[in-house]
Amino acid sequence: MRLSVVFAVLTLTSSAFAADFTFKPAGTLVSGSGTGRVDAKIYAPGMRFPIEKAPAYANSQVWGHGGSSGPGGGQCDTENFSYPWWDNYCETRSWSMPLCPAGKGHQGQDIRAATCTKNVHATVATTDGKITSIGTYSVYLTGNDGTVYRYLHMGSLAVSTGQTVKKGQLMGKVSNEFGGTPTTTHLHFDLEQNVSGIGKVFVPPYTSLVQAYQTLLGPTVAKLDAKLVSQGSSAEVDPSGKADYRVCAGDSFHFWFELENTGSVTWTDSSGAGDGQAVRLGVVGSGNDPFTGENRVSLKESANSEVVPGGGDCSDQPKCRRTVFSKTPGIAGKAPSTPGVYESRWRLVDELKAWFGPEVALSFDVVDCGGDGAAGSPGAGGSAGSAGAGGVIDGGASGGAGGGQKTHVLKDDAGDCSCRVPARRSGFSGWVLLGLGLAFVRRRHSTSPGSSQSRRS
């Protein structure tokens, strides 16, 4: 883990923190501290980060320096005040937590402010709402939807029970209050939400905090960042609307994701230790993709093996600023034999460093085509609209009767509420269509008894 000098960073701007900010994936806990919940859902979308200013460091109190199960040293150890962030929801505890893999675990996320000095760093309201309770070392903020945002161990409180607060309003200071026996200086933050089928339960706060922190850091260029440009599949658009595409059980097909490097470092996959040197497309969550049976696609398998920020306006050769996972005709997939709606969800990962960029996903309705996939096989063509994370689909529906490919072209920033709209064909899809068309013509020529090739042979 990289070390940083706590007091020096105080003089840096948030843009510097943005460039440095990295985080471990949700569910990745410090080794030996339990089993995390691999869950990238954002349970409190749009919330404000609970500490007023960057930098802040999400990591375990118990398993960090100065903690009872930590590696030794004091709570002010510089490693406690450095990136990457670590999830500690579901860290080993002995009482019920129904959403934790072990059924027990830590209820929230521990966060350290810029330094270990108490009563200096302000905490703020994560949402518009009301202060619904204040204990000796707890403050409960309830949003309009009933989600309870709980802050523990604060000092210098600036709110009172029953008070209406606005998002960003001062709440108090990060401290070590704990009923007379101080804890380490940190903010324990958790989210209590009414989850259907369970009841009021502590839900994972980590990804909501990551999103909120990235918002706090602002739009400065991170070392590793990406945006989705287009995505699509050779499968038929699902006419039922249950999924983006429809495919017969057992059939083979292709799908792709076109991503642009919007960070500041070049992507390669040389398995190097530097930033951006082990970039792959990875399956979000545990397990493998249901269609490929794998959980990684190397950048080396993509259309451009060296994706350069500010590079050429292209995606099919080294030093372009975009690439397509994977090379034409796309990632090869095979539909499972069991009908149902399946999702293929991916995100870029700089291996052993951090996940980055938006999640990208396509859903497929796998249907039973009567045991003969070819006979009932839905043909390629048409368009579907699945907004990948961080983007919104733009434009009208693409045509593509019989063999047409479809591609979703995405605009920047969908905001908090991304909604489905029709897709349009992109340059990439046209390129693929042209390629398929040429291949088809060539195949026709090569097999036709009257073709020149046949005559030559």
Next chain:
Amino acid sequence: MPQRATFVVAAALLLACEGEPASSVATSAQPASAARSTQLSEPDWSTPVDRDVQSRLSAAARAEVAQSPVPVLAPSSPALAASAIVTTGPVWAAVSATAEGVTVALHSSRLAYRYSDIAPVAGDRVLRDKKGFVTVESNIWQASWHEAGVAHSLHVECAVAGDGRCADDKFLVSMVESLAHVGGRGGAP
């Protein structure tokens, strides 16, 4: 009626932003995506109001109870009831009370989030004749359960470390069992 209209608008706003969260995710090996949607339950107002406990609330608390979109439960302990501060929102109510070295925080909501990748889980405890959960973190005990169509949670926090009431879950459970229905918007006579 204006309150009802306010609630409808608020609920509509909440639902409008629940279309297709870009960040939801399922375990990719599983069928179906992890969409989020909301469910609004209809509270059951048939439980009689406990007039004794209701009378222990302050006038301000009783006035807030009358605005509540869900049945309000309150601690029956005279000291805690007298100190209770009631807060309400479009779909929820909360009661906070501090007395005799302990703070109790009760939150009740009729809006639930449904996540397609989260299966129902039955509680392993019985609270007020319903299955529920009991847990603790940072010495703050929490119980959660469903009652009268509403999801409730009760947090109990002792002001001083070492207070025997927060050494285990007994005090929490006794607090849960002693909660009394003190009214709400739908329960007004």
